[in-house]
Amino acid sequence: MNEIFTLHVNDEAREVRDSWLGENLLDVLRDRLGLMGAKGACEQGECGSCSVIIDDELVCSCLVMAASAVGQAITTVEGVAPVGAPSDVQQAFVDAGAVQCGFCTPGLIMAVHDLLDRSPEPGDTEIREELAGNVCRCTGYGRIVDAVQQVAVARRAARGDLGAST
Numbered sequence: 001m002n003e004i005f006t007l008h009v010n011d012e013a014r015e016v017r018d019s020w021l022g023e024n025l026l027d028v029l030r031d032r033l034g035l036m037g038a039k040g041a042c043e044q045g046e047c048g049s050c051s052v053i054i055d056d057e058l059v060c061s062c063l064v065m066a067a068s069a070v071g072q073a074i075t076t077v078e079g080v081a082p083v084g085a086p087s088d089v090q091q092a093f094v095d096a097g098a099v100q101c102g103f104c105t106p107g108l109i110m111a112v113h114d115l116l117d118r119s120p121e122p123g124d125t126e127i128r129e130e131l132a133g134n135v136c137r138c139t140g141y142g143r144i145v146d147a148v149q150q151v152a153v154a155r156r157a158a159r160g161d162l163g164a165s166t
Helices: 025-032 088-096 105-118 124-130 142-159
Strands: 003-009 012-019 051-054 057-060 073-075
Touching: 012 025, 051 105, 057 105, 088 105, 088 142, 105 124, 105 142, 124 142
Parallel strands: 003 073
Antiparallel strands: 003 012, 051 057, 051 073
């Protein structure tokens, strides 16, 4: 039976039509709402390419029933910055050369936003541990770690906290 429900995605109420209650959030975001950023790769919550943030918690959207997210704030990679302007994390990925094929990139971007929101000055080990749920086969992780560190340093400078170190 097809259902109609509303999801709050990227600060906007979005009506979902022609969905069934057990459909996962990844499929609803992509197939019903046209938000193609989250990628479906493993479909088992192992690769991180479908990561989104629901009520300030990083989740694999392939493991979440879309209807269970009604009433919660969902942020996808499309919602981390205004249209046409990259977030500081997205720009750092480009600057550090941390983007190659781009398949894993949206999930990594979401994971980094989540990490930096919780831990503004993570060290190498923390970055690697926090991103362990994201699989990248192209870049390796050195450039990704560099991008995270660049953002942490830039944010610290923007706060005027030049004396701290990462």
